[in-house]
Amino acid sequence: MKSVFEDASMPKKTVLVVDDEPAIRDMLTMVLEAASFVVLEVENARLAHAAIIDRRPDIVLLDWMMPGTTGLELLRRLKRDPLTKNVPIIMLTAKAEEGGKVAGLDSGADDYVSKPFSPRELVARIKAVLRRISEDEVKEIIEAGSLRFDPISHLVTIAGEEITLGPTEYRLLHFFLKHQNRVFSRDQILDFVWGANVYLDERTIDVHIRRLRKSIAVAGCDQYVQTVRGAGYRFSIR
Amino acid sequence: MKSVFEDASMPKKTVLVVDDEPAIRDMLTMVLEAASFVVLEVENARLAHAAIIDRRPDIVLLDWMMPGTTGLELLRRLKRDPLTKNVPIIMLTAKAEEGGKVAGLDSGADDYVSKPFSPRELVARIKAVLRRISEDEVKEIIEAGSLRFDPISHLVTIAGEEITLGPTEYRLLHFFLKHQNRVFSRDQILDFVWGANVYLDERTIDVHIRRLRKSIAVAGCDQYVQTVRGAGYRFSIR
DNA sequence: AGATTGATGACAAAATTATGACATTTTTCT
DNA sequence: AGAAAAATGTCATAATTTTGTCATCAATCT
Structure with missing residues (x-):
């Protein structure tokens, strides 16, 4: 690339x-x-x-x-x-x-x-x-399965139902939606979502992943956030 | 400086x-x-x-x-x-x-x-x-027969069906795919897949080979992993 | 047949990930 | 400003997977 x-x-x-x-x-x-x-x-x-x-x-x-x-x-x-x-x-x-x-x-x-x-x-x-x-400046609506992410109105819906996300979960989801079907190590996720040189415990990512999953656990959307053992996480609607 | x-x-x-x-x-x-x-x-x-x-x-x-x-x-x-x-x-x-x-x-x-x-x-x-x-290390999709290895999404499929592999089997398969039609001794495999200066029982390789075979035993893909008696193993789609 | 080399299933230890709880810090609201 | 609510980063613990070894059985070679 x-x-x-x-x-x-x-x-x-x-x-x-x-x-x-x-x-x-x-x-x-x-x-x-x-x-x-x-x-x-x-x-x-x-x-x-x-x-x-x-x-x-x-x-x-x-x-x-x-x-x-x-x-x-x-x-x-x-x-x-x-x-x-x-x-x-x-x-x-x-x-x-x-x-x-x-x-x-x-x-x-x-x-x-x-x-x-x-x-x-x-x-x-x-x-x-x-x-x-x-x-971050690209403000375009992204849809994945029944999930719809609208950066303009800062609104996330699943099958029409509005979902509430914390700021971090929101950014995390946005990141995943922009880079679907790709594994990211916790390090990479940290870099992209939190910013370079932010020192956080790697396990903290797990917690946020869990929070994100919990938030979008409607119509099985939490399955889009996939764990890739030994590698990291991946967002994929399959 | x-x-x-x-x-x-x-x-x-x-x-x-x-x-x-x-x-x-x-x-x-x-x-x-x-x-x-x-x-x-x-x-x-x-x-x-x-x-x-x-x-x-x-x-x-x-x-x-x-x-x-x-x-x-x-x-x-x-x-x-x-x-x-x-x-x-x-x-x-x-x-x-x-x-x-x-x-x-x-x-x-x-x-x-x-x-x-x-x-x-x-x-x-x-x-x-x-x-x-x-x-830009090794993130190239590799196909062999009906097997498809995608390092980007960290996904392995056979005839479209997703295959689950443990981290080690994943690395092992990746190694084989990158070096097809070539015999490797257990020592070499150990070096390449586990890394130099890692001491493991040679028989452990056998076990992992078996696990890999079992995992990709769809559409006969397990036959790609071939035993070369007295020498080691080889990956070949023929 | 006897000796070697490889295949397998079973296990327990080790590693990795999921979760719930908690203390703090930040934001929001009044 | 001060209280209340929301968000975050860490932990400790539980739940899962993965992995290295063994013991045993099968196949191959002399």
Whole structure:
């Protein structure tokens, strides 16, 4: 499966690079432009905030360590502002410090890449985040058997009957519906539904699977959520 | 910049170094071990072939210029043999000759590094190849007779009917399907399906063979799993 | 026939998944 | 803001499956 971003007909995505060191900005710009992104550079948090509102980048690469307002501070500010809180952000950190990692993700970063990183890895992460985001933007009704999923009205029905789902179960079901007839390991499910770098006990997935099954256990729809021993779970109407 | 990937939790990858010059082998070994690879060394093509089958390295570094069978020749041979053709290979060449480069890649090398190279570059290339390989690993639908094996949905069907397999039988069948019409000793099967350095009673293989046969005993598919007395087992639809 | 090698059924231990309960955290409502 | 309700992540425990070995029987070879 080729990445959607390699499609020349597709408008290029814009990345905002926020880093105080010109050398690093240059490096990132080179890498990202080679990967067909449009790159914007700013050197501090204030300019970053302005650029995000002004230029509406598709994603922001934010350096953790910056003089003045730190990346973390900016991250929090951005996530608080309704105008900017939907812009995906990838944090760049010098070291994989556990503390920083957790703090950053808790504050809403979509992913986290520690320096030094390989260009290939960075680009892959960016694309992964963008893919996740753009997938969520697809609002089309999905039907599977007697189950009907309507992302627009945020309504799930089985044989006409409305079903109530918690936020997580809703996302989980949406994910499954978008990728039917395919096994996913718990790891993958975690990545896609919860987001990268979320550390949860693998067993927690089981619990959510159970909750989802319970919720859609009407007309036997819970059978669509299938356990594949030793591999993970699969959604299939057969 | 420091080394990029240092994940102690990952099982170490094994690199086979094929080069006739001891000095170069030593150098490579040092570099690779520093990067947490397990290194195997051999000095010629014949030994290389044996080592690949025997030790199953995750990747091979192959010198272009060698007395006797050249690297290119070995590369072609490896890519022709179904048993070895999936092992990723990086060619090492003395100079970046355009011609050689093209020939090597055309013959199936996964990447190409020209000497002299920086240790960091070499390690980066190796990791890049390993990542690429593991990403698009074996998710191809395989059909044999009325049997259909779909790794994507993790589904095995015979004449349309779904078959249930335990994890081990599933892997065993997958292995057989990828290497049809070829006898494997129990030792080899153990290595391929259970993984190297796993000690199990040889008779256990028999039991799993039987379980696999029983599971696919629909439309006579169990006959595909053939006993080769004194040698091992073979999967063949004839 | 005697010796080897493979096939099978039975088991108990090990591994994996399902579930119900609970403490917290987040959201919603008043 | 404060109370009430909903949602979440973890556990401990139960329910299922899977797996490695054995003991025994069958087939093949010398």
